[in-house]
Amino acid sequence: MGALRRFMPRRGRSASPRKRRRGGPWFYLLSPLPIFLAAMAFSWPHLQAVQLGYEFNRLQVEKSQLAQLNAELKVERAGLRSPSRIDEIARRDLGMTDPSPEQLRWVRPASKEVSLLQEK
Amino acid sequence: MRKDRPRQPLNSRRRRRVDRDLMSRSRFLRRFAGFLLLSFLGLSVIAVRLYYLQIHQHAPIMSRAERQYTKIEPLQPQRGVIWDRRKRMLALSMNTDSVFARPAALAEPTAAARLLSKVLDLPLADLRQSLTSKREFVWISRKVTPAQMDQVRALALGGIDSVPEKKRFYPKGHLAGQLLGFVGIDEEGLSGVEYALNVHLRGIPGRRKVFRDALGRTLLPPELLPSPGLRGSDVVLAMDESIQHIAERALANGVQRVGAASGTVIVMEPETGNILALAEVPSFDPNQFRLYGPGASRIRSAADVYEPGSTFKVVTAAAYLEGRGGHAEDTFYVEGGRWPFAGRIIQDLHPHEDLTVRQILEQSSNIGTVKMAQEVGPALLDRYIRAFGFGERSRSGLPGESPGILRPPRAWTRASMAALPIGHEIAVTPLQLVAAYGAIANGGYLMRPRVVKSIERNGRTVRIFAPKIVRRVLGAEVAETLREALRGVVERGTGKKAKPPGYTAGGKTGTAQQVDPATGTYENGRYVASFVGFSPAERPRVVILVTIDSPKEDIYGGSVAAPIFREIAGRTLRYLRIPRDEALTLRSGRDPAEPGA
Numbered sequence: 257m258g259a260l261r262r263f264m265p266r267r268g269r270s271a272s273p274r275k276r277r278r279g280g281p282w283f284y285l286l287s288p289l290p291i292f293l294a295a296m297a298f299s300w301p302h303l304q305a306v307q308l309g310y311e312f313n314r315l316q317v318e319k320s321q322l323a324q325l326n327a328e329l330k331v332e333r334a335g336l337r338s339p340s341r342i343d344e345i346a347r348r349d350l351g352m353t354d355p356s357p358e359q360l361r362w363v364r365p366a367s368k369e370v371s372l373l374q375e376k
Numbered sequence: 377m378r379k380d381r382p383r384q385p386l387n388s389r390r391r392r393r394v395d396r397d398l399m400s401r402s403r404f405l406r407r408f409a410g411f412l413l414l415s416f417l418g419l420s421v422i423a424v425r426l427y428y429l430q431i432h433q434h435a436p437i438m439s440r441a442e443r444q445y446t447k448i449e450p451l452q453p454q455r456g457v458i459w460d461r462r463k464r465m466l467a468l469s470m471n472t473d474s475v476f477a478r479p480a481a482l483a484e485p486t487a488a489a490r491l492l493s494k495v496l497d498l499p500l501a502d503l504r505q506s507l508t509s510k511r512e513f514v515w516i517s518r519k520v521t522p523a524q525m526d527q528v529r530a531l532a533l534g535g536i537d538s539v540p541e542k543k544r545f546y547p548k549g550h551l552a553g554q555l556l557g558f559v560g561i562d563e564e565g566l567s568g569v570e571y572a573l574n575v576h577l578r579g580i581p582g583r584r585k586v587f588r589d590a591l592g593r594t595l596l597p598p599e600l601l602p603s604p605g606l607r608g609s610d611v612v613l614a615m616d617e618s619i620q621h622i623a624e625r626a627l628a629n630g631v632q633r634v635g636a637a638s639g640t641v642i643v644m645e646p647e648t649g650n651i652l653a654l655a656e657v658p659s660f661d662p663n664q665f666r667l668y669g670p671g672a673s674r675i676r677s678a679a680d681v682y683e684p685g686s687t688f689k690v691v692t693a694a695a696y697l698e699g700r701g702g703h704a705e706d707t708f709y710v711e712g713g714r715w716p717f718a719g720r721i722i723q724d725l726h727p728h729e730d731l732t733v734r735q736i737l738e739q740s741s742n743i744g745t746v747k748m749a750q751e752v753g754p755a756l757l758d759r760y761i762r763a764f765g766f767g768e769r770s771r772s773g774l775p776g777e778s779p780g781i782l783r784p785p786r787a788w789t790r791a792s793m794a795a796l797p798i799g800h801e802i803a804v805t806p807l808q809l810v811a812a813y814g815a816i817a818n819g820g821y822l823m824r825p826r827v828v829k830s831i832e833r834n835g836r837t838v839r840i841f842a843p844k845i846v847r848r849v850l851g852a853e854v855a856e857t858l859r860e861a862l863r864g865v866v867e868r869g870t871g872k873k874a875k876p877p878g879y880t881a882g883g884k885t886g887t888a889q890q891v892d893p894a895t896g897t898y899e900n901g902r903y904v905a906s907f908v909g910f911s912p913a914e915r916p917r918v919v920i921l922v923t924i925d926s927p928k929e930d931i932y933g934g935s936v937a938a939p940i941f942r943e944i945a946g947r948t949l950r951y952l953r954i955p956r957d958e959a960l961t962l963r964s965g966r967d968p969a970e971p972g973a
Contacts, residue, residue: 309587309595320471327470328522334465334547339621354947357878357956 447586452542453579455563456608458556458570460617461650461829465547467556467570467662469563472543473525475516479507481535488533492516495527518561519543544570546662552620552653553660554675555613555827557775567673568662569611569827572775576831579608610832614650619643622947623655627922630940631657634905635928640677640806641940643948644919646814646910648843649823651772652918652948679776681803682904682923685888686870686933688799688809689745690816690858693737695760696748698854704734704861710743718790722746734861738869740885742798749797754785757796763849764812765822766804772825773841780804799888810921812849813883813908816858817916820850863913874907874938876946878956882916883909883941885933890926902926907937911945912957920944 335341346352429437458467475496482488485507492507493500496517506514519541520528528536544559557568565574582605587595623641631639643653660672674680696702713727724741736744749757761767767782781803788796795801807825815822824844831839850858862882865871870885886906892899906923910916922937922944930936949956 306595310593313594324471327468330465331468331470331545331547334468335549337464338548338551339618340549340551340625343621343625355950357946360878360950360956 445588447588449584449586451582451584451605452563453581453605454607455542455544455559455579456577456610458577459610459612460615460620461613461652462616463612464617466552466613466617467544467546469542469544471540472519472522473538474518474541475520475525475528475536475538477507477514477516478512478535478537479509479514480512482507483534488531488536491531491533492528492536495531496520496524544662548617549663550659550661551617551624552615552655553662554656554673555615555654555774556662557673558662558665566665567775568675569613569774570662572773573611573828573831576609577611580606582606607833609838612829612832614645614648614652614826614829615654616652618951619948620653620655622951623653623920623944624657624659626940626943626947627655627657628659630922630936630943631924634924634930634936636905636924636936637926638676639922639924639940641923641944642677642806642810642921643944644810644814644825644921646817646823646916646919649811649814649826650829650843651825651827653944654827674776675774677806678770678772678774679778679805681778681780681805682925683802683888683891684799684804684809685886685904685906686740686742686799687884687886687906687908688802688804689737689740689797690862690884691761691764691766691812692745692749692752692757692797693733693861694764694816694850694854694858695752695757696733697857698850699756699760700752702733702748702751704857705732707732708736708744708747710736710741710747713743715743715746717746718794720791720794722794734864737861737884738864740865740870745797746794749793754788754793757793758785760849761796761802763822763847764815765808765846766802766812770805770807770811770825772807772827774807774827777807778805780808799886806921806923809908810919813910813921814919815849816855816862817910817919818855819852820848820855822846822849859910859913859916862909866909866913870932870934871907871909871938873934874909874941874945876911876942876949878958879911879945879949879954880913880958881909881911881941881945882913883907883920883938885938887931887933903931905931905933905936907933907941909941909945911949912954914957917952917954918945918948920948 455469457465460466475492477488479485486504489500489504489507492498493503498517503516506516516536517524525538528538542563544563546553546556546558553568555568557570557572558566559570560566563578565571565577570577589595623643627639627641630636639657641653641655642651644651654675654677656676658672660668662673665673696706697704707730710724710728710731712729713724715722722742724739724743726739726741728735728739728741731739731741731744733744733748735741736748752760761782766780769777769779771777783792783801788801792801811822811825822845824846826841826843828841830837830841859882862884863880864882865884866875866881871883874883874885875881884907886904886908888904888906889898890902890904891897892902904923904925905927906921908919908921910919920941922940924936924940927936
């Protein structure tokens with residue numbers, strides 16, 4: 257502050273010296289602030305966009321990984337539901353057999369879901 | 377000293393101080409002006425440079441920069457899913473990795489080959505040859521499993537890298553393998569439904585523009601959202617996974633039981649033409665299509681033809697009843713089982729003297745059928761054969777479908793009228809025959825076999841392949857007469873073993889000698905045993921065709937194919953919750969459907 261004061265005009269004590277000594281240096285110090293703020297206002301969204309781009313990309317990767325996992329689980333589920341697998345487990349491991357006709361009693365008519373005639 | 381200095385007047389001191397202040401201010405202003413000038417000059421230089429770079433050289437610099445930090449990445453479209461009629465998944469594409477190498481970048485190619493050989497289960501010699509080659513790029517393994525890729529990454533070999541690709545999975549393995557078909561390395565359908573509907577399933581390739589920073593990280597600004605092209609549409613088949621399994625299991629057991637070379641089964645819904653199952657033995661697993669020989673994925677039910685034999689007699693009977701105005705009780709003299717006609721001897725397996733039309737079908741009388749054909753005449757017989765869809769493709773949409781072999785009447789000889797009516801001198805596909813029996817089962821309408829039910833995109837149906845009536849072949853009355861006659865075949869005739877427990881059924885057995893393609897003559901000991909029928913007999917819900925190629929233990933359709941029909945029909949009708957149409961008798965003698973039974 258002292259060094260800077262050398263460049264400042266030194267006025268007589270009569271010309272309200274206290275105000276001029278206090279306002280002068282701050283004026284020069286703060287004068288770049290609007291430029292800085294303008295630059296920040298200009299560049300901040302850009303920086304944010306870049307950051308969001310990284311975030312977006314990270315989320316894209318995560319999304320594709322989750323989609324991949326989802327697809328793998330779907331394939332696994334479909335494989336586990338394979339009729340041949342269920343048939344084999346039922347017959348071999350659980351000792352199940354097809355019901356004979358006299359063991360079957362229909363308690364309700366064919367549902368809409370499985371009725372071929374009511375298909376779209 | 378200070379005391380000796382002469383005192384100056386106060387005004388003079390003040391004036392000097394003011395002068396000094398003025399000089400100081402003037403010096404400051406000069407310096408400040410100089411600073412401003414220099415700043416202005418500096419800024420001017422920057423402004424000029426900025427103008428040059430930003431405006432004058434804008435286009436070339438921008439394109440240069442874009443080349444450096446942007447990249448166009450191609451995006452392989454997601455191939456559509458194939459569902460069964462109840463939306464159970466049959467085929468799905470997933471992301472996977474393909475491993476490649478840049479041999480020049482490999483520090484120790486031999487060691488790398490040894491490691492990769494173990495991880496990827498590849499022949500070491502081939503791998504070593506690839507990695508020591510002078511090529512810039514070599515594929516190591518396409519579409520490896522996620523576990524294998526993890527192991528490759530763990531090896532951290534320089535010069536070994538991977539690219540993402542899609543891979544088709546068929547989670548049900550060999551279930552409906554031929555019907556589904558398979559895709560090649562580039563995800564293009566090569567057979568079956570994958571091939572026939574490739575244009576819908578494959579989608580449209582996309583591409584995306586990505587920014588890469590100095591570290592090579594991908595940066596996707598929101599304004600450059602990826603454009604992933606168009607995902608392939610999903611295909612919903614008319615096939616039912618459970619019925620397909622029932623058919624495949626019964627067929628595999630039946631083929632094994634009689635030591636046959638192969639067999640096919642088609643299950644069709646007569647009212648819509650829906651192909652509920654299309655089973656073939658030997659089966660085909662599209663996940664491992666490379667392990668099979670050429671032709672293994674062919675849909676034999678649509679592509680292969682055979683002489684239908686006695687199963688064709690119903691067409692002659694239909695021509696007699698509908699075209700000639702005959703009646704089911706019209707009687708024909710069947711010559712005691714042996715009749716010389718057109719230079720050949722026609723024989724019946726079970727000799728009779730007189731048979732009605734109904735009995736001719738029940739007893740599968742060759743003589744009676746040929747005599748009916750004599751009443752019909754070649755022109756009318758040909759008209760009915762073609763009306764039933766023989767001699768033309770059924771337009772089911774299945775690839776490689778054959779129209780069969782049917783010569784025009786002008787090419788027929790007198791002997792043809794002894795052969796064609798009983799299913800010789802004609803070759804049909806199983807698909808044609810099942811559609812023809814479908815017409816009898818549904819009251820006379822020839823339905824187009826319906827393999828695909830609909831096409832969906834994002835869960836919404838975008839196209840429906842509606843059931844299509846090709847033409848009306850028979851009147852309802854004649855169709856009913858034929859159904860009754862065919863029911864008699866199962867209840868009293870050659871097809872007794874076809875009757876499913878608890879259900880009525882109708883159908884026809886067939887045993888036809890095979891023609892040797894090399895000599896063009898019938899081959900001794902090679903037969904096609906078949907049964908085609910429907911159940912329940914009153915209001916058929918399913919039409920089922922079973923053909924067994926070259927059975928060894930037994931050759932007759934009634935004993936080889938009919939039991940397979942029985943098993944498939946019984947289990948399918950129970951699965952479809954079709955109430956039985958025939959009273960069952962328990963050991964106690966009571967009908968279980970009765971209250972309290």
